[in-house]
Amino acid sequence: MGGNGGSGTNADKRPNELLGSWFVRSGWSKGELARQVNRRARQLGANHISTDTSRVRRWLDGENPREPIPRILSELFSERFGCVVSIEDLGLRAARQSPAASGVDLPWTAPQTVALLGEFSRSDLMLARRGFLGTSLALSAGPSLIEPMQRWLVPTAGSPVPAGPEPAFDARRPGRLSRPELELLESTTRMFRQWDAQCGGGLRRKAVVGQLHEVTDLLQEPQPEATTRKLFQVAAELAELAGWMSYDVGLQPTAQKYFVLALHAAKEAGDKPLGSCILSSMSRQMIHLGRPEDALELIHLAQYGSRDCASPRTQAMLYAMEARAYANMGQPGKTKRAVRMAEDTFAEADEWDEPDPDWIRFFSEAELHGENSHSYRDLAYVAGRSPTYASLAEPLMRKAVEKFAEDAEHQRSYALNLIGMATVHLLQRDPEQSTSYAARAMDIAKKVRSERVNTRIRKTVDTAVRDYGDVAAVIDLSEQLAVDLPEAAEAV
Numbered sequence: 001m002g003g004n005g006g007s008g009t010n011a012d013k014r015p016n017e018l019l020g021s022w023f024v025r026s027g028w029s030k031g032e033l034a035r036q037v038n039r040r041a042r043q044l045g046a047n048h049i050s051t052d053t054s055r056v057r058r059w060l061d062g063e064n065p066r067e068p069i070p071r072i073l074s075e076l077f078s079e080r081f082g083c084v085v086s087i088e089d090l091g092l093r094a095a096r097q098s099p100a101a102s103g104v105d106l107p108w109t110a111p112q113t114v115a116l117l118g119e120f121s122r123s124d125l126m127l128a129r130r131g132f133l134g135t136s137l138a139l140s141a142g143p144s145l146i147e148p149m150q151r152w153l154v155p156t157a158g159s160p161v162p163a164g165p166e167p168a169f170d171a172r173r174p175g176r177l178s179r180p181e182l183e184l185l186e187s188t189t190r191m192f193r194q195w196d197a198q199c200g201g202g203l204r205r206k207a208v209v210g211q212l213h214e215v216t217d218l219l220q221e222p223q224p225e226a227t228t229r230k231l232f233q234v235a236a237e238l239a240e241l242a243g244w245m246s247y248d249v250g251l252q253p254t255a256q257k258y259f260v261l262a263l264h265a266a267k268e269a270g271d272k273p274l275g276s277c278i279l280s281s282m283s284r285q286m287i288h289l290g291r292p293e294d295a296l297e298l299i300h301l302a303q304y305g306s307r308d309c310a311s312p313r314t315q316a317m318l319y320a321m322e323a324r325a326y327a328n329m330g331q332p333g334k335t336k337r338a339v340r341m342a343e344d345t346f347a348e349a350d351e352w353d354e355p356d357p358d359w360i361r362f363f364s365e366a367e368l369h370g371e372n373s374h375s376y377r378d379l380a381y382v383a384g385r386s387p388t389y390a391s392l393a394e395p396l397m398r399k400a401v402e403k404f405a406e407d408a409e410h411q412r413s414y415a416l417n418l419i420g421m422a423t424v425h426l427l428q429r430d431p432e433q434s435t436s437y438a439a440r441a442m443d444i445a446k447k448v449r450s451e452r453v454n455t456r457i458r459k460t461v462d463t464a465v466r467d468y469g470d471v472a473a474v475i476d477l478s479e480q481l482a483v484d485l486p487e488a489a490e491a492v
Contacts, residue, residue, distance in 0.1 A: 013061060013062035013063060014062045015060065015061055015062055016059065016060055016061070016062050016090075016091045016092075017091065018089065018090055018091030019059060019060060019073075019090045019091050019092065020060050022077050022081075022085060022089070022090060023060060025081075026077065026080050026081075028080075029053075030053040030056040030057060031052075031053050033056050033076070034051040034052050034053055034055065034056050036076050037049070037051045037056075037069060037072050037073070037076070038050060038051050040072045040075065040076065041068065041069075041072060046068055049068075049069065051069075064092060065092070070087045070090070070092040071087065071119075071122075073087075073090055073092065074086055074087045074089075074090060074092075074119075074123065075123070075126055077089075077090065078123055078126065078127055079126070079127070082127070083127075085123075086119065086120070086123065087119065103140055103144070104140045104144070104145055104148050104149075104256065104257070104260045105144070105147075105148040106148070106260065106261075106264060108151055108152075108154070108156065108264060108267065109156075110232075110268045113232075113261065113264040113265055113268055114216055114219045114220060116261060116264075117212065117216045117219075117235060117239060117261050117264075117265065118213060118216035118217070118220075120257060120258075120261060121209050121210075121212045121213040121216065121242070122213055124209050124242075124254065125206065125209055125210060125213060139252055139253045139256055139289075140256065141286070141289070141291050141294055142291075142294060145256075145294060146294065146297045146298070146301075148260075149260075149263065149279065149282075149298065149301060150301060152263055152267055152275055152279075152301065152305060153301070153304070153305050156267070176221075176222075176223060176224070176227075177218065177223060177227055177231075182227065182230055182231075182234075185211075185215065185231075185234050186234060188211060189211070189234055189237050189238055189241070189358075190358045192204060192207065192208050192211065192238070192241055193237075193241060193358065193359070193362075194409060196208075196241060196244065196245055196248075196412075197362065197409050197410045197411070197412060197413070198408075198409055198410070198411050198412075198448075199411075199412075199447075199448060199449060200248055200249075200412050200448040200449040200450030200453065201244065201245030201246065201247070201248030201249045201449065201450060201451075202245075202248070202249045202449025202450065202451070203449045204245070205242065205245040205246065205249065208238055208241050208242045208245060209242050211238055212235060212238040212239055212242055215231060215234055215235045215238060216235060218231055219231050219232065219235065229268075229269050229270060230269075232265045232266075232268040232269035233265075233266070233269035233271050233274065235262075235265040235269075236262045236263075236265035236266035236269055236271065236274055236275075236278065237262075237274065237359055239258045239259075239261045239262035239265055240258070240259065240262040240274075240277070240278045240281060240359070242258045243255045243256070243257075243258030243259040243262060243278075243281060244281055246258060247281070247284075247285050247288070247452070248412075248450050248451065248452050249449070249450070249451045249452075250451040250452070250455075252285065252289065255285060256282065256285065259278055259281055259282045259285070260282075262278045263275055263278045263279065263282075266278055272305055272306045272309050272310070273306050273309055273310045273311065273314050273357070273360075274357070274359060275302070275305060275306065276302035276303070276305055276306035276310055276314060276318060277302075277314065277317070277359055277360060279298045279299070279301055279302035279305075280298075280299060280302055280317060280318055280321045282298050283295040283296075283298040283299045283302070283321050283324075283325065284321060284324075286298065287324055287325060287328055288452075290328075292324075292325045292326075292327075292328035292329045293325075293329065295321070295324070295325040295328070296322065296325035296326065296329065299318055299321050299322045299325055300322075302318055303315075303318050303322070306318075311349070311352050311354070311356055311360065312345050312346065312348040312349045312351075312352050313346065313349040313352070313356050313360050313361075313363055314356075314360050314363075315345045316341075316342045316343075316345040316346035316349065316363065316368060317342075317360065317363040317367075317371075319338050319339075319341040319342035319345060320338070320339070320342040320363075320368060320371035320372060320375070321371070322338040322341075322342075323335050323338035323339045323342060323371070323372060323375040324371065324374065324375050324378065326338055326375075327374075327375040327376070327378040327379040327382065328378050328382065329382075330379070330382040330383065332379055332383070332389070335375050335376075335379055338375075339372045339375055339376075342368060342371070342372060343368065343372070346363075346365070346368050362410065362413075364403070364407075364410075365403060366399075366400050366403030366404045366407060366410075366413070366417075367400075367410075367413065369396045369397070369399040369400040369403070370396075370397070370400035370404070370413065370416070370417045370420065372396050373393045373394075373396035373397035373399075373400060373417075373420060373424075374393070374397075374420055375393075376389045376390070376392040376393035376396065377389070377390065377393040377397070377420060377423060377424055377427070379392075380393065380424075380427050381427075385427055386427075387427065387428060387429075390424050390427035390428050391428070393420075393424050393427075394421075394424050394428070397417060397420050397421045397424055398421065400417045400420075401414070401417050401418060401421055401437075404417055411444055411447065411448050412444075412448050412450050412452075412453060414444060415441045415444040415445055415448060415450070415453045416441075416452070416453060416456065418437045418438070418440050418441035418444070419437070419438065419441045419453070419456045419457055419460055421437040422434045422435070422436075422437040422438040422441065422460050422464075423460055423463070425437065426460070426463055426464060426467065431464055431467070431468035431471045431473065431474050432471070432473050434460070434464055435464065435471075435473040435474055435476070435477040436473075438457060438460055438461060438464070438477055439477060439480065441453070441457055442457055442477075442480065442481065442484050442485065445457055445484070445485060446484055446485070454485050457481065457485060458481065458485070461474075461477055461478055461481050464477065464478075465478050
């Protein structure tokens, strides 16, 4: 059998229906698939692999090929279908793995977190390189999302990385990272975060995924325990950022998968505040997808899990997201309470003894005002375009816009709040002011690669045209939109 052998015996083999289904839909013959496997194996340096039609038939009959063939098959089918087709999707994982492992219900163990991060980031890079976007992944919601995430709170059997002083580095040991190398990884992650805030998710997403893949390689090498903990923290931050950028460019299932993997990595790092931030990103995505009840469950999970360790800035961000969820559920009393809690807690941020980690520094006073104003704006929509709630949103949104105007780093947030201001003025029946803010947002959108920004501008202009289509400023803005942000230019 050589390098092509399988792990199953004839007695326990059953036809691999999952692989068979993908194979039939691919339109390939057994000979074509065998030739492609051999070609890809040679590219990987696995020259011992020599596959033929009878070997492909045995895989379809249930034989489990050894690595790297499952990985090669995953890549070939992913390319063929333009979506991430994981090894599990092909029915090639060991039988003890949960069939749900290709979704969000993943094992909470360090080795499998590393393996899944590596596999998913590799598939994403491979698809991105060939112009595919992986939009056919399934999106989880409701109990199928919430219940697996609740396991974030369950203590692992014996902390995988005990706290304590970091062991001395031994530069002679192969694979060991030096302290400067670790610091460089952290500074690179900070740089990626700045790029995202300035340029949107479209320009640097692949670079972030590539860096994440490199970190998962490092996690497979023997490291001191404290180094492993730090690498899991970096992996969690990069996976969260990859998820955020995917969300920003409209790849919702891909974003969710990265968020879930980020939460797993944060748990392995023992970083509860970072885990709460990842859950808040998942919550924001659920609000975007029109599922505020799921968003609220995720935020409450984040708040409970980090209740004894999150900084005031992080807690304020969680309260602000709680307000967004309540607003979208049409609960004004609970929205106002959460807004007040966000403001009161944020006021304590400067008195916090320890410096905030970089991943929460985006939550500035401008961001606080922006989130809370959006909560009132969302309430206005849910309450049938209520002018009362719009009037609560307007002064907060104005403060956010003014502060973001002075902030060259967070250009996407500036654009989103300009659009927010435009929607508030539409709610207040002031189309001229609305178009003024929307036009300013459009100027920034031309420089920021964010499908989220573009979509919100289009929705706002569409609403203006529907309600005030005979106003000259609205007509001009609609014509300008077709020039500046044509639908066909949505490259990600």
